[in-house]
Amino acid sequence: MKLTDALKILHGSNKKLPVFDVFLACGSTPLHLQTFLAAFIQQRCPQNCAKVSAGIYGDLAGNTARIAESSASVGVVVVEWQDLDPRLGIRRVAGWDWKDLPEIAADTRKKLAVLEGLIVAASERKKVTVCLPTLSFPLLSSQNPATVSPLQAELELTLAEMKNRLVRQKTSIAVLNPVGDLGEAFDPASELAFGFPYSLEHASFLAEKMSAVVCPFSVKKGLITDLDMTVWKGILGDDGIENVHWDLEHHAQSYGLYQQLLHALAKEGVLVAAATKNSPEMVRQMFSVRSDLVVKEEDFFPLAASWRPKSEIVKDILATWNIGADSVVFIDDNAFEVEEVGRKFPEMECIQFNSSARFVMDLWSDLRMKFARKTVREEDRIRSASIRTMNRADVPASGNEDMDEFLRNLRATLALHFSRDALDERSLELIDKTNQFNLNGTRLTDTEFREYLVDENSFLLAVGYSDKFGPLGKISALLGRRENDEIVVDSWALSCRAFSRRIEFACLRALFNVCSVGRIRLRWRKTDRNSYLQEFLSSLPGTGLRDPFLVERGLFFRDCPALFHDVRTHIGEEFEMKL
Amino acid sequence: MTAIDSKLLECMRTVFPTVSDEKLTEASVETLEQWDSLATVTLAALIEESFAIEIDPEEVANLNSFRSIASFLGRKEQHAQPDGECR
Numbered sequence: 130m131k132l133t134d135a136l137k138i139l140h141g142s143n144k145k146l147p148v149f150d151v152f153l154a155c156g157s158t159p160l161h162l163q164t165f166l167a168a169f170i171q172q173r174c175p176q177n178c179a180k181v182s183a184g185i186y187g188d189l190a191g192n193t194a195r196i197a198e199s200s201a202s203v204g205v206v207v208v209e210w211q212d213l214d215p216r217l218g219i220r221r222v223a224g225w226d227w228k229d230l231p232e233i234a235a236d237t238r239k240k241l242a243v244l245e246g247l248i249v250a251a252s253e254r255k256k257v258t259v260c261l262p263t264l265s266f267p268l269l270s271s272q273n274p275a276t277v278s279p280l281q282a283e284l285e286l287t288l289a290e291m292k293n294r295l296v297r298q299k300t301s302i303a304v305l306n307p308v309g310d311l312g313e314a315f316d317p318a319s320e321l322a323f324g325f326p327y328s329l330e331h332a333s334f335l336a337e338k339m340s341a342v343v344c345p346f347s348v349k350k351g352l353i354t355d356l357d358m359t360v361w362k363g364i365l366g367d368d369g370i371e372n373v374h375w376d377l378e379h380h381a382q383s384y385g386l387y388q389q390l391l392h393a394l395a396k397e398g399v400l401v402a403a404a405t406k407n408s409p410e411m412v413r414q415m416f417s418v419r420s421d422l423v424v425k426e427e428d429f430f431p432l433a434a435s436w437r438p439k440s441e442i443v444k445d446i447l448a449t450w451n452i453g454a455d456s457v458v459f460i461d462d463n464a465f466e467v468e469e470v471g472r473k474f475p476e477m478e479c480i481q482f483n484s485s486a487r488f489v490m491d492l493w494s495d496l497r498m499k500f501a502r503k504t505v506r507e508e509d510r511i512r513s514a515s516i517r518t519m520n521r522a523d524v525p526a527s528g529n530e531d532m533d534e535f536l537r538n539l540r541a542t543l544a545l546h547f548s549r550d551a552l553d554e555r556s557l558e559l560i561d562k563t564n565q566f567n568l569n570g571t572r573l574t575d576t577e578f579r580e581y582l583v584d585e586n587s588f589l590l591a592v593g594y595s596d597k598f599g600p601l602g603k604i605s606a607l608l609g610r611r612e613n614d615e616i617v618v619d620s621w622a623l624s625c626r627a628f629s630r631r632i633e634f635a636c637l638r639a640l641f642n643v644c645s646v647g648r649i650r651l652r653w654r655k656t657d658r659n660s661y662l663q664e665f666l667s668s669l670p671g672t673g674l675r676d677p678f679l680v681e682r683g684l685f686f687r688d689c690p691a692l693f694h695d696v697r698t699h700i701g702e703e704f705e706m707k708l
Numbered sequence: 709m710t711a712i713d714s715k716l717l718e719c720m721r722t723v724f725p726t727v728s729d730e731k732l733t734e735a736s737v738e739t740l741e742q743w744d745s746l747a748t749v750t751l752a753a754l755i756e757e758s759f760a761i762e763i764d765p766e767e768v769a770n771l772n773s774f775r776s777i778a779s780f781l782g783r784k785e786q787h788a789q790p791d792g793e794c795r
Contacts, residue, residue, distance in 0.1 A: 131757055132750070132753050132754055132757055133719070133722050133754055133757060133758065136722045136723065136750070136754070137722060140722075140725040160746075160749065160750075161750075161753060164750070318764070318765050319765070321765065322765030322766075322768065323749055323765070329753060329756075329757065
């Protein structure tokens with residue numbers, strides 16, 4: 130991005146929109162880095178007015194400490210070598226006597242240790258993104274500058290160890306991975322004149338990378354891929370099973386890389402489906418005969434082969450998954466198919482595949498971004514399997530007796546956890562990503578989630594489920610608080626994979642029993658997509674669909690349907706709340 | 709208005725979007741309240757970008773009015789190499 134364009138983006142932004150506030154902690158003058166960061170954030174978050182505030186020049190540690198107390202919702206810490214010891218920079222001249230090198234190493238290690246502590250402390254309150262040194266290590270030693278000196282090796286090791294600890298922190302820390310052509314990153318004239326070490330190009334590059342981490346984005350849930358000339362080189366129907374390829378020998382390695390990525394995504398819990406215009410029998414044979422395929426048949430659900438229009442196949446897949454088109458990426462080598470599906474599902478991201486190595490590498494990076502998650506949880510791993518199971522389990526369509534019998538035989542177990550665990554990412558994900566059973570559609574940031582649970586009258590109820598078909602993992606999250614003889618529920622989400630099991634009734638029963646209250650107040654609101662929630666509320670005895678929705682204890686227990694779950698309740702030790 | 713003046717005015721508009729063109733062409737560090745040191749540095753970077761030149765940091769302090777910047781750019785152009793680069 131040019132500086133001109135960055136400034137125009139900022140000047141053109143709507144100042145009346147909700148502010149997205151970022152605190153930039155660096156040791157140098159923030160200058161153009163601050164401008165570029167705000168501009169990139171503004172581009173990524175057009176629904177907000179981007180604001181980037183910065184601290185005091187030359188005080189990286191102090192600025193990092195200020196993140197927690199600032200009004201910003203996220204912090205970005207930018208570290209360069211000269212911030213750790215001025216002798217590693219060019220604005221001070223204290224000499225580089227070889228006798229000073231051990232002291233420089235020791236001082237730098239101490240500074241890094243302090244900085245690490247400050248970053249971790251800040252991350253307990255705010256999401257923090259850390260950018261470790263991107264400029265070249267200064268040439269302090271006598272060695273050939275084309276080689277790594279012992280000082281450089283020692284300090285880079287310290288830095289690597291710090292990076293290793295930071296990425297494994299349970300708090301909200303992200304360490305920037307600024308891969309790409311760093312070019313001429315250092316501007317010595319600017320560093321000497323203004324205390325800003327970066328060239329404009331490098332400042333723009335870093336700011337763009339930072340904005341990709343800092344800005345909230347919707348992670349996609351599913352990927353639908355074509356097969357011919359996408360997963361393999363060749364047309365199955367024309368070339369035959371033995372004559373489609375994905376290896377170096379047949380100049381088709383990029384297809385193999387794509388298969389590898391699909392397999393990895395499937396294993397990480399991304400829903401992967403195939404939509405192919407092929408004979409279903411031929412496709413089945415292909416996966417049966419070609420055991421050298423990197424992506425396996427079980428990675429796909431469903432594996433949809435048909436001669437119908439591609440958009441109809443995609444529509445069926447979406448129905449099977451029960452997710453919206455906006456959560457899905459469609460990939461096909463055929464421009465016609467990409468256009469056809471894109472027209473039918475304008476909110477779906479449709480990508481035309483091409484087998485060039487450059488395209489596949491960029492696609493790899495792009496898909497990793499779209500399906501990114503910090504950790505792969507058990508719920509992610511079992512997601513595909515549970516949807517498969519859900520499609521096989523014949524849920525009775527009619528009659529309570531049939532349903533009661535079905536649910537009785539499920540041998541279902543519910544694990545209810547009452548806590549104030551603000552690090553429960555899965556629960557926050559449920560509240561932020563679920564639509565059909567979402568109490569009011571309110572989305573919470575990490576900070577808001579954390580702040581909600583600071584109140585000692587508040588609690589998080591996280592619900593795990595399994596039955597004879599297998600575990601579903603954590604499928605419901607509820608945020609509530611005690612107010613006198615009431616429990617007020619401010620957020621509640623239930624995964625659509627867990628519908629039709631009366632789990633929502635079990636949650637309310639647990640609230641009444643564990644919290645010993647006479648009434649539950651649900652702060653619900655109608656959204657475009659929470660029709661399942663509305664149906665549930667309509668089934669409860671109450672005063673109609675109003676906000677707040679009151680559930681009276683006596684009426685609830687009188688009308689509650691039979692529940693057959695084996696319930697295990699755990700109340701967190703930190704919980705002194707009189708539940 | 710010369711080509712240099714027009715291009716310079718574009719840069720000034722980007723740094724001072726709320727100021728009229730008439731005021732910008734007469735603006736200086738003394739007369740325009742918004743023209744602080746940060747604006748000077750930003751303006752210098754924009755001019756480098758727009759005119760594809762490098763400005764010695766020592767010269768930045770002298771870029772303190774529209775007229776002085778326009779003169780500076782005029783001199784740069786006169787000393788430019790045939791390929792258009794200024795040295």
